[in-house]
Amino acid sequence: MPPVPPYPVFIDSHVIGGFGRGSSDLGIPTANIPASDFLASGIPKGQTGIYFGLAKISGAYGTLVRHSSPEENGPKPPATEIVRTEKSIVPEDGVVLPMVMSVGWNPFYGNSEPSAEVHIVHKFAEQFYGADIKLAVLGYIRPEQNFASVEALIEEIMNDIRKAKEFLAEDGFKQIESNEFFK
Ligand code: ADP
Ligand code: MG
Numbered sequence: 512m513p514p515v516p517p518y519p520v521f522i523d524s525h526v527i528g529g530f531g532r533g534s535s536d537l538g539i540p541t542a543n544i545p546a547s548d549f550l551a552s553g554i555p556k557g558q559t560g561i562y563f564g565l566a567k568i569s570g571a572y573g574t575l576v577r578h579s580s581p582e583e584n585g586p587k588p589p590a591t592e593i594v595r596t597e598k599s600i601v602p603e604d605g606v607v608l609p610m611v612m613s614v615g616w617n618p619f620y621g622n623s624e625p626s627a628e629v630h631i632v633h634k635f636a637e638q639f640y641g642a643d644i645k646l647a648v649l650g651y652i653r654p655e656q657n658f659a660s661v662e663a664l665i666e667e668i669m670n671d672i673r674k675a676k677e678f679l680a681e682d683g684f685k686q687i688e689s690n691e692f693f694k
Contacts, residue, residue: 512681513684514649518649519690520647521692522552523643523645524548524645524646525544525545526640526644528575529628531589536661537664540638541613541628542566542568542639543626546625549625550625552648554648558614559614559615559616560613560653561612561613562611562614563671563675564609564610564649565608565679566644566646567606567607567645568603569605569643571596571598571642572600572637572641574638575592576591576594578590593640593641600639603633603639607688608631610630611630612629612648613626615655645693647690647693649678650678652675
């Protein structure tokens with residue numbers, strides 16, 4: 512089965528700092544991208560929820576310096592700065608990997624800006640803030656949901672990851688790995 516229109520949707524972006532909550536609360540880090548790149552992508556506006564597809568990291572990366580903690584800032588994202596190395600992240604630079612992407616509306620911006628964050632299904636040894644990230648969004652898994660517990664949320668994310676891997680094993684989706692966009 513190939514991706515169903517409007518997919519594949521290609522997004523050429525870079526990794527920015529988020530609230531810093533993904534890793535600490537769930538053990539599932541998400542690479543955040545600017546809202547403007549998501550809005551320009553052609554994905555139906557307003558469709559929040561979980562998507563799946565492929566991701567490629569490349570270029571110089573760095574660490575994130577937070578000038579305030581999420582606790583201090585309340586609902587406001589903490590002020591951050593990316594301190595880049597001159598290096599590319601190894602061995603993942605240029606490798607096309609599976610991903611799941613969560614899209615929601617950020618209450619801090621009065622729901623005028625979506626937040627788009629990508630969990631790459633791969634264990635990285637380091638963080639890669641500031642790196643280039645290319646995404647091929649290939650389909651939609653489910654709408655946003657409220658969960659009774661963190662355990663229930665993690666279980667559902669694991670389920671999303673399993674579904675993403677199943678889809679991505681199919682020929683029509685696998686082919687996208689060699690798309691010109693990822694060259
Ligand atoms: P933030 O709120 O700043 O996005 P997270 O806790 O969500 O913080 O962590 C995200 C960062 O973790 C990413 O920007 C990236 O540098 C790093 N990271 C490490 N492994 C992964 C992964 N498998 N998928 C996505 N990001 C990862
Ligand atoms: Mg994140």
